[in-house]
Amino acid sequence: MATPTLIGADxxxxxxALPDKRPRHWPFSPWHLFLIPLSAAMxxxxxxxxxxxxxxxxxxxxxxxxxxxxxxxxxxxxHAWNSLPFGHFFLNSFLYAAATVAGNLLFxxxxxxxxxxxxxxxxxxxxxLLLVTLMVPFQVVIIPTFLxxxxxxxxxxxxxxxxxxxxGVFGIFLLRQFFLSLPVQLEEAxxxxxxxxxxxxxxxxxxxxAPVLATLAIIQFMWSWNDFLxxxxxxxxxxxxxxxxxxxxxxxxxxxxWNLLMAGTVMSQIPMLAVxxxxxxxxxxxxxxxxxxx
Amino acid sequence: MRFYRLAVFVPVVxxxxxxxxxxxxxxxxxxxxxxxxxxKLGIPAQGFLSNPNQALYxxxxxxxxxxxxxxxxxxxxxxxxxxHELIVAAEIDGAGKWSSFRSVVLxxxxxxxxxxxxxxTISALQLFDEIYVTTRGGPLGSTTVVVFYLYQQAFQxxxxxxxxxxxxxxxxxxxxxxIIQLKVGGxxxxxxx
Numbered sequence: 001m002a003t004p005t006l007i008g009a010d011x012x013x014x015x016x017a018l019p020d021k022r023p024r025h026w027p028f029s030p031w032h033l034f035l036i037p038l039s040a041a042m043x044x045x046x047x048x049x050x051x052x053x054x055x056x057x058x059x060x061x062x063x064x065x066x067x068x069x070x071x072x073x074x075x076x077x078x079h080a081w082n083s084l085p086f087g088h089f090f091l092n093s094f095l096y097a098a099a100t101v102a103g104n105l106l107f108x109x110x111x112x113x114x115x116x117x118x119x120x121x122x123x124x125x126x127x128x129l130l131l132v133t134l135m136v137p138f139q140v141v142i143i144p145t146f147l148x149x150x151x152x153x154x155x156x157x158x159x160x161x162x163x164x165x166x167x168g169v170f171g172i173f174l175l176r177q178f179f180l181s182l183p184v185q186l187e188e189a190x191x192x193x194x195x196x197x198x199x200x201x202x203x204x205x206x207x208x209x210a211p212v213l214a215t216l217a218i219i220q221f222m223w224s225w226n227d228f229l230x231x232x233x234x235x236x237x238x239x240x241x242x243x244x245x246x247x248x249x250x251x252x253x254x255x256x257x258w259n260l261l262m263a264g265t266v267m268s269q270i271p272m273l274a275v276x277x278x279x280x281x282x283x284x285x286x287x288x289x290x291x292x293x294x
Numbered sequence: 295m296r297f298y299r300l301a302v303f304v305p306v307v308x309x310x311x312x313x314x315x316x317x318x319x320x321x322x323x324x325x326x327x328x329x330x331x332x333x334k335l336g337i338p339a340q341g342f343l344s345n346p347n348q349a350l351y352x353x354x355x356x357x358x359x360x361x362x363x364x365x366x367x368x369x370x371x372x373x374x375x376x377x378h379e380l381i382v383a384a385e386i387d388g389a390g391k392w393s394s395f396r397s398v399v400l401x402x403x404x405x406x407x408x409x410x411x412x413x414x415t416i417s418a419l420q421l422f423d424e425i426y427v428t429t430r431g432g433p434l435g436s437t438t439v440v441v442f443y444l445y446q447q448a449f450q451x452x453x454x455x456x457x458x459x460x461x462x463x464x465x466x467x468x469x470x471x472x473i474i475q476l477k478v479g480g481x482x483x484x485x486x487x
Contacts, residue, residue, distance in 0.1 A: 042302055065326075143448055225309070248426070250317055
């Protein structure tokens, strides 16, 4: 999936702690002169897509463009929603993301705990081999993965999306590093009290690992939600497509209807954006902690 | 500050497909907003993604928009690691804002910079979604990047063996480039800090 790093891993991000030393003779920090145009440039594409999504198709196809529509046409969203099975897209994406998050949390925890605490024959070798696969780009394994998924009879189904992504090496590595940092005395005490390895993992180690589990969950959720290449390859029926592929199908069927296309695009981004706005700090810490985006 | 942060980070959670569609619209040769701004400046309408000489640069601009927030997050995290005492010490020693930034802060950011160079190179070599959504490798093959070519060979022309070979060459190229970057960049980190 991607390469982990440990930049900023040892402490939480604290934006307010950054030194603020603005010169006092300006009424405002001169940085604003740089930041305001930058923010405008960053937000412009999104703002413009929202505006277009509320215009009539006549207004959208006009040059010079209609910057402020005289009336707002929310029915574009209804048209977009009804023209392709967007309900299915959202549901499939949600299933895909939820199942891969659950699978990664469970299987990566089990594997990571084994690599962190158990000494078995070849454990180091196996771990190194796993790490090596982190460097192999997904494109290298895409054809064999496709053949395996076809043999499993999972082509063109949400199951075919989920199964290859149930457990990732990245998650194993991330969790193993965290488990290694936990005090081993706690586990030894539990063992003396007669707890099994599994009980230790589920009752002691995992409850202590909430932050790193949340990080893995956020990263995996973002990755699955925005995944495009793999769904594109195995899914052909619109009813089985996750959101990004569905959006691309929608694009194919509405090439020149920019107002509808923008309505579909905006609609498809709303859930992720909403989650991000609510949990911005968590998202940013997770990205900074792992050095990973989609 | 909260607003600026949001403005820079929001593209990170915008999906690559949505990014592609939105930029296709912004850069539309006939109705696009960018051509409107250019016309205000007296510059004639450009083809952008439909012009073989411009399409790749449009893809670059689009990916920068999408990836900038990620780089900012990594640098923000790295900036928290710069010990404030060192900056204060440098200022006591008479260093100005710029020279304390250049000689104290920048060296501390070098690992983050190296990481971002390596990461962005790998991501760029693996670019696919944005190409598929916007140009499909065209016009005239001017944006046919490696992974898109691989996809065409494997899943449109069904040359599975050739596509697998492309994948391994890509892997080797990424490996060699990464090793060179780490060697060159790593040396700078250890000799200068």
